[in-house]
Amino acid sequence: xxxxxxDPQALxxxxxxxxxxxxxxxxxINNLQWYRQNSGRGLVHLILIRSNEREKHSGRLxxxxxxxxxxxxxxxxxxxxADTASYFCAxxxxxxxxxxxxxxxxxxxxxxx
Amino acid sequence: xxxxxxTPRYLIKTRGQQVTxxxxxxxGHRSVSWYQQTPGQGLQFLFEYFSETQRNKGNFPGRFSGRxxxxxxxxxxxxxxxxxxxxxxxxxxxxxxxxxxxxGSGTRLTVV
Numbered sequence: 001x002x003x004x005x006x007d008p009q010a011l012x013x014x015x016x017x018x019x020x021x022x023x024x025x026x027x028x029i030n031n032l033q034w035y036r037q038n039s040g041r042g043l044v045h046l047i048l049i050r051s052n053e054r055e056k057h058s059g060r061l062x063x064x065x066x067x068x069x070x071x072x073x074x075x076x077x078x079x080x081x082a083d084t085a086s087y088f089c090a091x092x093x094x095x096x097x098x099x100x101x102x103x104x105x106x107x108x109x110x111x112x113x
Numbered sequence: 114x115x116x117x118x119x120t121p122r123y124l125i126k127t128r129g130q131q132v133t134x135x136x137x138x139x140x141g142h143r144s145v146s147w148y149q150q151t152p153g154q155g156l157q158f159l160f161e162y163f164s165e166t167q168r169n170k171g172n173f174p175g176r177f178s179g180r181x182x183x184x185x186x187x188x189x190x191x192x193x194x195x196x197x198x199x200x201x202x203x204x205x206x207x208x209x210x211x212x213x214x215x216x217g218s219g220t221r222l223t224v225v
Contacts, residue, residue, distance in 0.1 A: 033213075042117070042203055042216035043156075088156065100169045101214075103148075103156035 006089060006107040014112050019076040021107040023089030024069075032065060033090045034074050037106070043088065046074075081113045115139065117206050117217035125223045131192040134220045138185050138206030144168075145187040146214065147179060150201040159202075162187055163209075194224045 007022045025032070031050045035043040049056045049065045049072065056063045062075040076083055086106040118137040126132050138145050146169075147159040158171035162181035179189040185206075191198055201221050205214035 035216075040201065040219070040221070042218045043205075043214070045213055045215070048213060100158050100161070100171065101146075102158065105155050 006087070006104045008107060009105070010108040010110070012110045012112065013079055015079060015081055017079055019079050019083070019109055019111070021074050021087055021109070023072045023074070023104050025072075025089070025091045025104075026070065027091075029067075029091045031092070032063075032072050033101075034061075034063060034072075035088045035090060035103075037086045037088065039085075046087075076109075079109075079111045081111050083109060084111045085109060117204055117215050119202075119204050119217035119220050121220060122218065123221045123223075125225060126194050127225055128194055128196060130194050131190060132194060132222060133188055133190045134202055134204075134222070136187045136189075136204030136206075136217060138187070138204075139215055142206035142208055142215070143185055144207045144209060145181055145185065146205045146207075147187070147189050148203045148205065149173075150203055150219070151199075156203070159189065191222075196224050198222065199224045 005024050013019050029051055031048055033048045034046045036046055037043045047058045047061055047063050049063050051067055060077045065072045086108050088106045089104045090101045117139055120135045144163045146161040148156050149159055150156045159173055160167055160179050161169040165181045176192045181187045201219045203216055203219045205216045207214050
């Protein structure tokens, strides 16, 4: 079963607007990552947030982590057409350091010019 | 520096055949992981190799196997192909232990 479930499954916004996507997971984690995938291509690592962090920024990206709710959110500010992609969260299945990362189902973001 | 290289990019095989996919990690990266991506199941972990040893394994049947060579290049093999094996197979490398994977562009396998 999926460790991470992204919400919404699909999102369509206008250029310049902000996009927020959420990820929920089931077990304790050491860290959580967000990746972007352009259509049919490999994934690009965006940002990693550790379990003892609550918020992290990278350029136009802002990630939050709430370990009590087992959830994370990714905010993309001032979106651009080039942000059109699928976004995935990834977590370890447990905290034993098995490096067996489990990816969520993804949010398909479409940014309209 | 060169990224993660996967070959071939596209592959069409017939049911019952076997296939070998190749992955060359970023120079210096010793960990290579493989994932299967399908529309229905999303990204699923196949296995991870580190220094020529399988360090982790996902929940796939024994028809899926892999190996890693001394230069860290990795191959995965699928025997007795089934229609359901049609997927994008992604390879990811990291320096020592994940996280912070660098992914290749994938091999799109179609089984007919």
